[in-house]
Amino acid sequence: MPAEEHGRTWLQPRPPEPGHEVWITRNASVQFARQPSFVFRVISVCPQPTYPGWVWLTGYQLDGQGHAVARQEIYVRLAGLRRASRSDARLRS
Numbered sequence: 001m002p003a004e005e006h007g008r009t010w011l012q013p014r015p016p017e018p019g020h021e022v023w024i025t026r027n028a029s030v031q032f033a034r035q036p037s038f039v040f041r042v043i044s045v046c047p048q049p050t051y052p053g054w055v056w057l058t059g060y061q062l063d064g065q066g067h068a069v070a071r072q073e074i075y076v077r078l079a080g081l082r083r084a085s086r087s088d089a090r091l092r093s
Contacts, residue, residue: 013078015055016042020083021062027080039084041068053078 016022025037039062046056056075060068 013053013081015045015078016057016081016083017045018043021085023082023084024061024074024076025080025082027082028076029074029080031075038062039066040072040074050075 020042021039022042023037024032024040026033040057040059041062042057042059044058046058048056050056054075054077056073058073059071061070061072063069
């Protein structure tokens, strides 16, 4: 959905879908600024409206082998998310 600011229109990034794996870094939210980045497997996206460009995600933090190690609910900026490839989840913890 387009958004406007000072007469400019731009497209908002689309939220990830259940099953997608995304990198969670400090670009996703200030709450992740002092911890290592990690791959997060999305299991649900909250349908409730929030601030434009932000979303609540429920899912699992993955370890270096791609195994789920912690279930979390996180509030993130869509523009700060980056899709992870299957090999990414197995390279970093």
